[in-house]
Amino acid sequence: MRSKVKHPTARERQYYSQQYNARASIPDHPHIFTRWQRDSALVRRTHAGLLDLPFGNAPGERLDFYPAPTPNAPLLVFIHGGWWRSLDKSDFTFIVPAYLQRGFNIALTNYTLAPLASIEEITRQQLRALAWLYHKAAEYEFDRERIVIAGHSAGGHLAAMMLAAQWPQWSDNLPIDLVKAGVLLSALTDLDVIRHVDFVAQDLKLSEDSIPRLSPALMPQAHPAPFITAVGDLESDEFKRQNALIIHRWESNHRKDVRLTDINHLTICDAFGNPEHPLFEATCELVNSL
16 A cells, blocks of 8 residues: 555654654764765776766756776666755766676766756656667667666666656657666655655655656556665665565566665665675676576
8 A cells, every 4th residue: 555644743744854864864974975975086087987978958967978898788877866956976986897897888877956856857857868878879889778777765766767667658769678677775666755854845845746656666667677676774664665665566577675784875875886795796687687
């Protein structure tokens, strides 16, 4: 059953706000962000990449592309989180080297941050990014039949929306199975309770009417693309519930829920880019299975 809170009490609003305030639960989060930025800057200095490629007209519609060592390799597309209103693709370049070493192309996408853009427009921007990449496959020498989407938190929501996207309705020259697989990290999959999270409510402006068309857990996958999930054992009950919900709703295509020990809502991204971590190995296994 869909969880729905139409008229939350003050206590319920406080509960949801506390459950979803990951930064407040991670005292050293400023140091984590600083480390990400430092490590990502080093990767950009030492690895060849095509930066800020425009896939649309808005300033936020840009992506970075890091080519694999050999042509016709699969493409892993990563969408960053930050409650749809903060962070940047450049903060996550640190994940790139490990996947390049496994022979994958990597793309990191941006989007116009809320409140300048609604979640609905941000979703459309990611649709534009994936469609643009699909059509650019020959130019950038990757295999468009092996595009895998990954995302963290709000980016996990957007990644799930790409798995639910009806691509031929977006453009009649796109296949329904444009995205072949997915990796959902601490993904937000039912946005109903997010309307009652005080510290983001004003920026996100979610309405009851918008919830069904913006919640991947309330819609089917567009085609049977396999996907894996993960949520840190140190994350809140609500993030764990959101993870369990998409597993249940899309059960037939779910391949693995990666167990994460001593991992919080931010360090899950470190695990994703760590070649010695089971989450990285599970991601590579999924891509290589295509």
